[in-house]
Amino acid sequence: MSKKLRIATTSLAGCFGCHMSILDIDERLFPLLDLVEFDRSPITDIKHCGPCDIGIVEGGICNAENVHVLREFRKNCKVLIAIGACAINGGLPAQRNHLDLSACLTEVYLTEPGLVHGHIPNDPELPLPLDKVHPLHEVVKVDYFIPGCPPSGDAIWKFLTDLISGKTPELGHGLIHYD
Amino acid sequence: MSDTFQLDGAAVPFEPGQTVMQAALAAGQYIPHLCYHPEFKPHGSCKLCTVKVNGRTMASCTMPAEAGLEVESDIDELNALRRTLVQMLFAEGNHFCPSCEKSGNCMLQALGYDLEVHAAGFRHQYPDRPLDASHPDILLDFNRCILCELCVRASGEVDGKNVFALAGRGITKHLIVNAESGQLKDTNIALTDKAMQVCPVGVILRKRVGFSQPIGARRFDASPISAQALQDAPRPSEAAGGCAACEDAP
Numbered sequence: 001m002s003k004k005l006r007i008a009t010t011s012l013a014g015c016f017g018c019h020m021s022i023l024d025i026d027e028r029l030f031p032l033l034d035l036v037e038f039d040r041s042p043i044t045d046i047k048h049c050g051p052c053d054i055g056i057v058e059g060g061i062c063n064a065e066n067v068h069v070l071r072e073f074r075k076n077c078k079v080l081i082a083i084g085a086c087a088i089n090g091g092l093p094a095q096r097n098h099l100d101l102s103a104c105l106t107e108v109y110l111t112e113p114g115l116v117h118g119h120i121p122n123d124p125e126l127p128l129p130l131d132k133v134h135p136l137h138e139v140v141k142v143d144y145f146i147p148g149c150p151p152s153g154d155a156i157w158k159f160l161t162d163l164i165s166g167k168t169p170e171l172g173h174g175l176i177h178y179d
Numbered sequence: 180m181s182d183t184f185q186l187d188g189a190a191v192p193f194e195p196g197q198t199v200m201q202a203a204l205a206a207g208q209y210i211p212h213l214c215y216h217p218e219f220k221p222h223g224s225c226k227l228c229t230v231k232v233n234g235r236t237m238a239s240c241t242m243p244a245e246a247g248l249e250v251e252s253d254i255d256e257l258n259a260l261r262r263t264l265v266q267m268l269f270a271e272g273n274h275f276c277p278s279c280e281k282s283g284n285c286m287l288q289a290l291g292y293d294l295e296v297h298a299a300g301f302r303h304q305y306p307d308r309p310l311d312a313s314h315p316d317i318l319l320d321f322n323r324c325i326l327c328e329l330c331v332r333a334s335g336e337v338d339g340k341n342v343f344a345l346a347g348r349g350i351t352k353h354l355i356v357n358a359e360s361g362q363l364k365d366t367n368i369a370l371t372d373k374a375m376q377v378c379p380v381g382v383i384l385r386k387r388v389g390f391s392q393p394i395g396a397r398r399f400d401a402s403p404i405s406a407q408a409l410q411d412a413p414r415p416s417e418a419a420g421g422c423a424a425c426e427d428a429p
Contacts, residue, residue: 085275085276089303091277097305145297171297176292179282
């Protein structure tokens with residue numbers, strides 16, 4: 001391959017567990033780095049995404065900043081991959097979806113026992129939370145999904161190597177997991 | 180010599196009275212299914228077992244076997260339909276596998292794996308379905324209910340208790356408990372009931388045994404559901420005997 005593929009990754013309303021799993025592909029990172037280079041990613045600390053071949057997004061959409069970052073990825077990445085339960089169905093953060101947001105904030109910051117002079121954070125630098133947590137595909141077009149909480153390093157490796165070699169990615173028994 | 184029909188090009192023998200599903204499983208041919216259970220009358224609601232019979236789509240669990248039928252099951256068109264059905268079930272309820280103690284033993288999840296469903300897609304509904312933890316030994320988590328009525332059938336037909344029923348219509352259809360209070364603690368359900376063993380997903384759970392099987396030792400960790408359904412079948416009238424599809428009775 002003459003030119004390396006450019007990959008950007010980010011974690012939105014996630015726990016970085018999927019990124020830990022990306023690192024779990026271990027020594028195969030070296031052959032991977034023969035094929036790809038990283039753009040915006042927690043691995044590079046680049047803050048904004050440039051034109052890329054593949055974008056990998058962990059976590060769902062729980063606040064306004066998540067929406068902006070996701071749109072930046074969609075705009076710049078030829079192929080967008082949602083990785084992990086939260087990106088695919090909202091996951092753990094979406095467990096608040098049947099609750100009222102202001103009731104959640106009130107309980108966490110005001111009425112929870114042990115809080116003294118608590119207040120709901122209102123710094124203008126903080127992104128506003130959304131009423132509901134959304135999976136990525138409800139906000140932008142997502143091309144591929146790697147399920148798992150998190151997907152194993154082996155699953156990520158299989159998926160990426162399939163994709164890079166031009167095959168339709170398949171996980172199969174043992175690698176496909178929703179938990 | 181019994182009659183046969185053709186399933187994906189292979190001859191399948193059948194006994195009079197058998198459905199296409201029963202005969203196929205008995206012959207070692209897997210047809211994906213969710214609400215079908217070999218010990219109960221077919222329900223025909225999940226439509227995962229839809230096949231093409233002489234070109235028409237039919238539920239194989241309710242379709243009587245007939246000599247000479249041309250049945251297609253494992254074809255791209257039907258597997259795509261099955262994939263969509265599984266996706267809709269995931270989007271309709273709250274199926275958060277990482278926190279579910281049925282994970283690894285769940286038929287809906289296992290079918291998703293087997294059909295290579297990577298995401299539910301659709302707009303998730305995130306319905307508000309409170310738990311019923313009133314019973315000392317049994318938890319009901321309605322978030323995962325797929326309305327297969329297996330617990331309804333088991334409680335009515337085998338246990339003779341009618342603890343469960345479906346109420347409402349269309350998108351408001353939901354599982355209810357047959358008690359004045361609507362709570363499980365006010366029924367005569369027992370841990371030894373058949374209704375405790377048949378839930379294909381994680382609605383009816385014994386308390387204090389969750390997550391006792393480590394990841395790797397759960398039912399569908401070993402092999403996909405398509406390889407295991409054949410071990411369950413056939414079981415004509417051996418309802419009291421072993422059943423790999425049922426959880427062990429306490």
